[in-house]
Amino acid sequence: MKRYNYLLMLLIAVGSLTLASCDDDDDWYYDDWYYGRNWHDGNHDNDQPDDQIDFVKMAQTLAGDWHGTTKATFQNQDGQWQTVEYYTEINFTLASASNATFGNGLQNDFEGDNQQATYSRQFTWYIDTQDNPGDIIIEYIDPNNVSSKFKMIISYDDLRLNERTFTGKIVAEDNTESDVFDWSYMSGAKNVTLTFEGEQ
Numbered sequence: 001m002k003r004y005n006y007l008l009m010l011l012i013a014v015g016s017l018t019l020a021s022c023d024d025d026d027d028w029y030y031d032d033w034y035y036g037r038n039w040h041d042g043n044h045d046n047d048q049p050d051d052q053i054d055f056v057k058m059a060q061t062l063a064g065d066w067h068g069t070t071k072a073t074f075q076n077q078d079g080q081w082q083t084v085e086y087y088t089e090i091n092f093t094l095a096s097a098s099n100a101t102f103g104n105g106l107q108n109d110f111e112g113d114n115q116q117a118t119y120s121r122q123f124t125w126y127i128d129t130q131d132n133p134g135d136i137i138i139e140y141i142d143p144n145n146v147s148s149k150f151k152m153i154i155s156y157d158d159l160r161l162n163e164r165t166f167t168g169k170i171v172a173e174d175n176t177e178s179d180v181f182d183w184s185y186m187s188g189a190k191n192v193t194l195t196f197e198g199e200q
Contacts, residue, residue: 055129058161059101062127062136063094066166068183070109075176086111086118088183092125102126107140124149132156138170152177160197 070088075081086109094103104124108117121140128135134156139149151173159168166183 055101055127055134056099058134059094059103059127061161061163062092062125062166063103065089065091065186066183067186068181070179070181070183072109072177072179074172074178084111088181089186090183101129105138152179 067087067089070086071083072086073081073083088107088109090105090107092103092105094100102125104122107119107121107123109119110116111118122143123138123140125136125138128137132153132155136154136156136159138152138154140152142148142150152170153173154168154170159166161168164185166181166185168181170179170181172178
């Protein structure tokens, strides 16, 4: 009987070792879901404290200098739709407040081989943490009337953001413009290992 118990315990031990597996994929960037964490992973009902941490990390990932292409489709002064591709340099500055999910920034759009920006616009931004969680709201400031702002929204479902790349679509609140962008972080990878990605 003792021999039977010993063999049974040995069999259970060997079985548990077989079920454990090792994953030697240490390069997390080959698999966004290995170390990366999607915002939808958490329970976001009733504004749980953990949600705020996700929003803060998202804001920290967004903060910094980005550059790349922006394909803008908009209505011109004649009401006609046109599409123009720009080379964009954009900065998202994070507010110094503790756990900030907002800030300000500057966007420069260059057309063709122009050395001078076709458009240079200041803006404020924030991450929506309540109505449409994860959306990035950008409000461009009219230099002639600082109280007047042009609001554009990057829907969470239309973006992909990690510490190296930021891609997606930004749409004007009044639907007069829709931009598709593909930007890279300008100073190399940041020390953030999260990926924020919507239901594209």
